[in-house]
Each structure stands twice: as C-alpha cells, then as structure tokens.
Amino acid sequence: MSFVSSNEFVPDSIDGQSGHFRVLAEHFSAFVCLSNAEMKLLGDLAEAARYHPPYRDLYVAGASPPPPRMIVAGWACQYRLLPDGHRQIISLKLPGDLIWPLMQVRLPSSCAVAALTELETVSAQPLIEAAASADPIHPGLAHATRVMAHLHDMLLYDQIVRLGRQTACGRFAHLMLELRERLGRVGLVDSDSFAMPLTQDVLADVLGFSVVHVNRTVQQLRRERLLDVRNGQVVLLQPERLQELAGWAPLPGLSVETKTAKRSLATESRTKSEH
Amino acid sequence: MSFVSSNEFVPDSIDGQSGHFRVLAEHFSAFVCLSNAEMKLLGDLAEAARYHPPYRDLYVAGASPPPPRMIVAGWACQYRLLPDGHRQIISLKLPGDLIWPLMQVRLPSSCAVAALTELETVSAQPLIEAAASADPIHPGLAHATRVMAHLHDMLLYDQIVRLGRQTACGRFAHLMLELRERLGRVGLVDSDSFAMPLTQDVLADVLGFSVVHVNRTVQQLRRERLLDVRNGQVVLLQPERLQELAGWAPLPGLSVETKTAKRSLATESRTKSEH
DNA sequence: CGCGGTGTTGACAACAGTCAATTACTGTGG
DNA sequence: CCACAGTAATTGACTGTTGTCAACACCGCG
Known part of the structure; x- marks a missing residue:
C-alpha cells in the first residue's frame, strides 16, 4: 500500500x-x-x-x-x-x-x-x-x-x-481546541498549530455567528495573543488560557479523568445571592 | 398487566x-x-x-x-x-x-x-x-x-x-412543536395541548436564554395569540403559524416526505445581491 | 402571617446582526 | 509586467436583540 x-x-x-x-x-x-x-x-x-x-x-x-x-x-x-x-x-x-x-x-x-x-x-x-x-x-x-x-x-x-x-470568544476557542484534539488523533497537528481550510463564512455557520462577528472574534483573540488564524492555519498561542476561556474539559474516559468538583443539578446553587 | x-x-x-x-x-x-x-x-x-x-x-x-x-x-x-x-x-x-x-x-x-x-x-x-x-x-x-x-x-x-x-420566538415555537410531536407519540397530547412540567428556569437552560428572556418570549407569543403557556400546560393556538415561524419540517422517513425545494450547499445563493 | 419558589416587568448595558464600503489576496489574460 | 475580476477578509456605523439587575406580584404551604 x-x-x-x-x-x-x-x-x-x-x-x-x-x-x-x-x-x-x-x-x-x-x-x-x-x-x-x-x-x-x-x-x-x-x-x-x-x-x-x-x-x-x-x-x-x-x-x-x-x-x-x-x-x-x-x-x-x-x-x-x-x-x-x-x-x-x-x-x-x-x-x-x-x-x-x-x-x-x-x-x-x-x-x-x-x-x-x-x-x-x-x-x-x-x-x-x-x-x-x-x-x-x-x-x-x-x-x-x-x-x-x-x-x-x-x-x-x-x-x-x-x-x-458560551461567549463569542469562548465559542471560537472551544471549537479550535476541539479541532486540535480531533486533528491530533490523525497526526495533523504540529505543536499547537494546524491547517483549517475554512472560510469565515463557513465558521460563521458552524458557530452560529454572522460572518462579521466571526471576524471581530478572530481579531479580538488575535489582539489578546491567545491564538492566530491566518491563511487557513491556526496557531494556539496560549493553549492553557484558551482552555480556561472556553471552559474546556477533556472527554471523560479517553484521557485521564479530571477530578474537578462536579456540581449536580440537585445541589446546584446558581442563585442570585452567589454573585 | x-x-x-x-x-x-x-x-x-x-x-x-x-x-x-x-x-x-x-x-x-x-x-x-x-x-x-x-x-x-x-x-x-x-x-x-x-x-x-x-x-x-x-x-x-x-x-x-x-x-x-x-x-x-x-x-x-x-x-x-x-x-x-x-x-x-x-x-x-x-x-x-x-x-x-x-x-x-x-x-x-x-x-x-x-x-x-x-x-x-x-x-x-x-x-x-x-x-x-x-x-x-x-x-x-x-x-x-x-x-x-x-x-x-x-x-x-x-x-x-x-x-x-433561530430567533427567540422561533426557538421557543420549535421546541413546543417538537414536544407536541414527541408527546403525541405516547398519547400525551390532547388537541394541540399538553402538560409541560418545566419552570422557565429550566426552559432557559434548554433554549440557551436567560430566564427573563424566556418570559419575554412567552409573553410575546401569548400576545400574538400563537400559543399559551400557563400552569405547566401548553396550548398551541395556531399550529400552522407556529410551524411557519419555527421553520418546522417534519422528520424525513417518518411521515410523508415533504417535497420542499431543497437547496444544496453548492448551488447556495445566499449572496448579498439576493436581498 | 411570613416564606420561598416562580412568574413578571422595566431600565439599562452589553452583545451581535446588518449594511456598506474598503482592503488583501489570488489567478487570469493581455 | 500590469490590469482586472472574483473571492475572502476587514472595518465602521448603526440597529436590534439579549443579558443583567432589581423590584414586584402571585401562589402554595407551613
């Protein structure tokens, strides 16, 4: 072969x-x-x-x-x-x-x-x-x-x-992290950088944005030096901060289980007084 | 039994x-x-x-x-x-x-x-x-x-x-139509009316809204006499208009196939000049 | 009667879509 | 080599939608 x-x-x-x-x-x-x-x-x-x-x-x-x-x-x-x-x-x-x-x-x-x-x-x-x-x-x-x-x-x-x-930036970051993980499994990621052959038009339809807002979001992430998307190439400049921004959690059962405090619906205390 | x-x-x-x-x-x-x-x-x-x-x-x-x-x-x-x-x-x-x-x-x-x-x-x-x-x-x-x-x-x-x-009203209407269809299959719908034991808080987390906006949306749909949600009971007042509002399409393969004009991604002409 | 959960409303600010124009990039043909 | 067209990316101005905050109404329940 x-x-x-x-x-x-x-x-x-x-x-x-x-x-x-x-x-x-x-x-x-x-x-x-x-x-x-x-x-x-x-x-x-x-x-x-x-x-x-x-x-x-x-x-x-x-x-x-x-x-x-x-x-x-x-x-x-x-x-x-x-x-x-x-x-x-x-x-x-x-x-x-x-x-x-x-x-x-x-x-x-x-x-x-x-x-x-x-x-x-x-x-x-x-x-x-x-x-x-x-x-x-x-x-x-x-x-x-x-x-x-x-x-x-x-x-x-x-x-x-x-x-x-998720917020606009969080959404975008989360998608990029997902793509890194998925592409990584087939050997298409090179040190937090990978090819993404999508126009902003397509990205908008993935993320539920308008094209303009995709652009704004890219600009912001770029300004904050979190990631760069250019010429069909994505570079995750600060993967850790992106994960934080995106609320990223690795899938359970595949990698090591993260022991973050799991809050149940029952004990959920998303009340007004919390803030 | x-x-x-x-x-x-x-x-x-x-x-x-x-x-x-x-x-x-x-x-x-x-x-x-x-x-x-x-x-x-x-x-x-x-x-x-x-x-x-x-x-x-x-x-x-x-x-x-x-x-x-x-x-x-x-x-x-x-x-x-x-x-x-x-x-x-x-x-x-x-x-x-x-x-x-x-x-x-x-x-x-x-x-x-x-x-x-x-x-x-x-x-x-x-x-x-x-x-x-x-x-x-x-x-x-x-x-x-x-x-x-x-x-x-x-x-x-x-x-x-x-x-x-989808827009707020479209989202809500679409969910209600989905619930009618699903509950209808188990005999829990009575002439476009069914029980929905959900607080607006839960609905918000389904629809990706804030609680306040769920309420606003319900009010609007109620004002326009499209549907009424009250005391855990949903009444679809104008199912046809709701379907139109929600862009509702019956699932293919279950009921009769709708022969609506299918537009492909390739021939997609959602261009600026169209409007 | 007071209490907690739920529903409702208004005011305001932040977010995101639309429109329109400009720039950058590419490949084509002269 | 340049002019050109077409696509994609970018930007600004403006508008509409949605979240947040805060207050109040309603209701069942102890």
Missing part, C-alpha cells in the same frame, strides 16, 4: 494513498491496538479512495442513506438549511471521520452532507459491519468504530453547549 | 402500572407493529418500575454508565454544567425515551442526567440487547429501538439548529 496507483478519476490527489492509510491507521490506533489483519484491511480500504470536488453535496437531506464512507483527506460538514436561507452546520467531518454516523438503521437524515474542500473517502462498510456484529472477525476495528460513534455524540453535545451557553 | 401491584418504594405513584405499559406500547407502536410476545415483554418491564425523586441526578458526568433505562412517567434531562456556573440542557427526556442513548459502547458521557419531575423508569436492557443483536428474538422491539436511537440524533440536530440559527 505504499505505491501510488494510477488515479484517473482523482484530478488533484490531495495526498498519496500511503497518506490515506496513515490517517486510517492513526485514527484507529488512537483508540485501540489493531492486529496485522486489521491493519491490512485498512490498507486495502485506503487503496480504493474516491474523490469528491469541493462544495459539492455528498448527501441531500431526506434522501435514502448511501453506503457509509470514511474521510481520508479533506474536510466535510453536516448541515441544515432553514427556510429563511440561513444555514447551520451541525458538525465538521475531518480525516478519519465517518461521514454518516447513523449506523443503527438506514433512515434518512434531516441534515445534508457537503464537502468543504477537495475530499477523498473510502468505503466504511467493513467497519460498520464489524461494529454491528456481536462477535466480529475484527474486534479491534469493531470497538474503535463504536468509540468513534460515541465520540460523535460527545461532539454534538459540545456543539450544543457552545451554541447555547 | 392491568392490575396495580403493591409499590412500597414508590412514594407518589404518578400513574398506575397500566399507564406505564400504555406509554411503552404506544411509543413502540408509533414505529412498528409489535407481536404478542413483544407486547408481553413490555408488559413485564412495566411492572418493575423504579421511582426517582425530582431534581435528583440519575447520572453524573464522567461516571461509568449504569444499565440502560426507559422513562415511563415524568420528565428528565441531559445537561452539562460550565465552570462559570451556567447550565445547558442538551436534551429533554420524555416518557418512552431511553435515558442513555449511548448503546454502542459503555463509555462515560460528558453530560449528566437528572430528573426534572417525579420520575418512573423501567429497565431497557432487553431492548438494548435486541437492538444490538443481528438476528434478534424480538425484531419489532429491535427495530423500534434503533429508530428511537436515530430519532435521538435527529433531535440533537434540531437542538443545534435552534440554538445556532
């Missing part, structure tokens, strides 16, 4: 096939130790990448779900259009991500999926089948795929918290 | 056991036709309801997930607390809903779960097992459970769109 096969239907190969395998291998290895047979399966998948041009819909809301695929290069998103013309991006899909998380049942989704950049995907059918099986041939792939599905849900929760309860 | 068994650990029985069975049966029947054996299984489950007092945590974020349970009476919610003391409710859990949607793998969730009212739940273990099995003994239960999991994801998408891109 280290050779680059002829790719006649791949106008601009974003990355070599070996890069595709690397993404898959790194992403799965982040959750589980794979056997040689499982590695080989990923290698086989990586050889049959399919190209998708940028800004093209991969799935239209309400349609019958196509066979599942996994991104090996490029970014995509899941989004919804409102009658008034507004768009909300539900989630960003990065290399290593499954495009349709819905694996339990083949029902149409209320969200469309579109490529945000040039995109290359491979079939995820074997992974889905492994994860659905009670006694899978490839237990490592099965487990990792289930973990990824769980992580997808956690990301949706994060997105809800961002949109519902 | 029509008799009411002695319930010593149920201080205030919200509803008889037969009511519990009714909720389960109606919810599953909304998606699939159940066999007699499957009905019997639900009946057995309904007899062993467990009581939870209001405003008590059922699950603390980061903890190891307990065995899955399904609500048969009362409301609960999944929520997250931020370091600054703010709370965001991720999703509301109504009668018929699974409390932990995460069925693929037993990993800790980043969100806590709390009862919002007096609550009664039954074990959902048989349902989870059926849904996980490739060749389940109870195919109806299996399929319905998978559909519910899918619906849970769709609800998260709706929540994201509400928080990200």
Whole structure:
C-alpha cells in the first residue's frame, strides 16, 4: 500500500494513498491496538479512495442513506438549511471521520452532507459491519468504530453547549481546541498549530455567528495573543488560557479523568445571592 | 398487566402500572407493529418500575454508565454544567425515551442526567440487547429501538439548529412543536395541548436564554395569540403559524416526505445581491 | 402571617446582526 | 509586467436583540 496507483478519476490527489492509510491507521490506533489483519484491511480500504470536488453535496437531506464512507483527506460538514436561507452546520467531518454516523438503521437524515474542500473517502462498510456484529472477525476495528460513534455524540453535545451557553470568544476557542484534539488523533497537528481550510463564512455557520462577528472574534483573540488564524492555519498561542476561556474539559474516559468538583443539578446553587 | 401491584418504594405513584405499559406500547407502536410476545415483554418491564425523586441526578458526568433505562412517567434531562456556573440542557427526556442513548459502547458521557419531575423508569436492557443483536428474538422491539436511537440524533440536530440559527420566538415555537410531536407519540397530547412540567428556569437552560428572556418570549407569543403557556400546560393556538415561524419540517422517513425545494450547499445563493 | 419558589416587568448595558464600503489576496489574460 | 475580476477578509456605523439587575406580584404551604 505504499505505491501510488494510477488515479484517473482523482484530478488533484490531495495526498498519496500511503497518506490515506496513515490517517486510517492513526485514527484507529488512537483508540485501540489493531492486529496485522486489521491493519491490512485498512490498507486495502485506503487503496480504493474516491474523490469528491469541493462544495459539492455528498448527501441531500431526506434522501435514502448511501453506503457509509470514511474521510481520508479533506474536510466535510453536516448541515441544515432553514427556510429563511440561513444555514447551520451541525458538525465538521475531518480525516478519519465517518461521514454518516447513523449506523443503527438506514433512515434518512434531516441534515445534508457537503464537502468543504477537495475530499477523498473510502468505503466504511467493513467497519460498520464489524461494529454491528456481536462477535466480529475484527474486534479491534469493531470497538474503535463504536468509540468513534460515541465520540460523535460527545461532539454534538459540545456543539450544543457552545451554541447555547458560551461567549463569542469562548465559542471560537472551544471549537479550535476541539479541532486540535480531533486533528491530533490523525497526526495533523504540529505543536499547537494546524491547517483549517475554512472560510469565515463557513465558521460563521458552524458557530452560529454572522460572518462579521466571526471576524471581530478572530481579531479580538488575535489582539489578546491567545491564538492566530491566518491563511487557513491556526496557531494556539496560549493553549492553557484558551482552555480556561472556553471552559474546556477533556472527554471523560479517553484521557485521564479530571477530578474537578462536579456540581449536580440537585445541589446546584446558581442563585442570585452567589454573585 | 392491568392490575396495580403493591409499590412500597414508590412514594407518589404518578400513574398506575397500566399507564406505564400504555406509554411503552404506544411509543413502540408509533414505529412498528409489535407481536404478542413483544407486547408481553413490555408488559413485564412495566411492572418493575423504579421511582426517582425530582431534581435528583440519575447520572453524573464522567461516571461509568449504569444499565440502560426507559422513562415511563415524568420528565428528565441531559445537561452539562460550565465552570462559570451556567447550565445547558442538551436534551429533554420524555416518557418512552431511553435515558442513555449511548448503546454502542459503555463509555462515560460528558453530560449528566437528572430528573426534572417525579420520575418512573423501567429497565431497557432487553431492548438494548435486541437492538444490538443481528438476528434478534424480538425484531419489532429491535427495530423500534434503533429508530428511537436515530430519532435521538435527529433531535440533537434540531437542538443545534435552534440554538445556532433561530430567533427567540422561533426557538421557543420549535421546541413546543417538537414536544407536541414527541408527546403525541405516547398519547400525551390532547388537541394541540399538553402538560409541560418545566419552570422557565429550566426552559432557559434548554433554549440557551436567560430566564427573563424566556418570559419575554412567552409573553410575546401569548400576545400574538400563537400559543399559551400557563400552569405547566401548553396550548398551541395556531399550529400552522407556529410551524411557519419555527421553520418546522417534519422528520424525513417518518411521515410523508415533504417535497420542499431543497437547496444544496453548492448551488447556495445566499449572496448579498439576493436581498 | 411570613416564606420561598416562580412568574413578571422595566431600565439599562452589553452583545451581535446588518449594511456598506474598503482592503488583501489570488489567478487570469493581455 | 500590469490590469482586472472574483473571492475572502476587514472595518465602521448603526440597529436590534439579549443579558443583567432589581423590584414586584402571585401562589402554595407551613
């Protein structure tokens, strides 16, 4: 899988096939130790990448779900259009991500999926089948795929918290921290810096802002020397302060459990007198 | 299952056991036709309801997930607390809903779960097992459970769109329409009116508002005679106008497919010149 | 009767969207 | 090499929305 096969239907190969395998291998290895047979399966998948041009819909809301695929290069998103013309991006899909998380049942989704950049995907059918099986041939792939599905849900929760309860800067910082973590799992982060091929227009639809306000927020974070976003490159200048600003907490169960004081709803004392 | 068994650990029985069975049966029947054996299984489950007092945590974020349970009476919610003391409710859990949607793998969730009212739940273990099995003994239960999991994801998408891109009134109206639909599936809606046992404080944390703004929004909708919320009872006065206001679209695949003009991201023309 | 929780209201300030214009960057063709 | 067009980023002015604070009304309950 280290050779680059002829790719006649791949106008601009974003990355070599070996890069595709690397993404898959790194992403799965982040959750589980794979056997040689499982590695080989990923290698086989990586050889049959399919190209998708940028800004093209991969799935239209309400349609019958196509066979599942996994991104090996490029970014995509899941989004919804409102009658008034507004768009909300539900989630960003990065290399290593499954495009349709819905694996339990083949029902149409209320969200469309579109490529945000040039995109290359491979079939995820074997992974889905492994994860659905009670006694899978490839237990490592099965487990990792289930973990990824769980992580997808956690990301949706994060997105809800961002949109519902965070300030502009906190929202932006939180998203950048999420991207660093996710891209880090597939080896696309280099010392708190990573490529983010999103226009401010797209960022606005992720964060629930107007384009202008995305810009204002970037300016402010830049002025305060917390992070820099420029030419599709993000640099986290002060990750610790960003985490504080964003109320960032690492996902439980993946890294070490943080023993921060957990306040329950019952004992919640968000009363007026507290301030 | 029509008799009411002695319930010593149920201080205030919200509803008889037969009511519990009714909720389960109606919810599953909304998606699939159940066999007699499957009905019997639900009946057995309904007899062993467990009581939870209001405003008590059922699950603390980061903890190891307990065995899955399904609500048969009362409301609960999944929520997250931020370091600054703010709370965001991720999703509301109504009668018929699974409390932990995460069925693929037993990993800790980043969100806590709390009862919002007096609550009664039954074990959902048989349902989870059926849904996980490739060749389940109870195919109806299996399929319905998978559909519910899918619906849970769709609800998260709706929540994201509400928080990200809808106006205050639209947000509120959208939530009320969602509740009508969900409660309608378990027979808890009576001609566009239903019980909603939520304080405005809780609504604020669902909708990402301040309490004051929830109140303002309710007032406005009431003034415009679109809906009325009073004493824990919601009345949708003009459902059609509310749907328009909320940009409401029925979920694809469940009811008839609406053939509204779908605009793709690629052909999107939300340009400046359009206005 | 007083108390605590909830709902309601008004005043004010902070935040965020809209509009419109300008600048920066890119690739194209001459 | 430059002019040009098109996209993206940036900025300022203004408006509308939403949060905060503070006070008050209502209600069930002891």
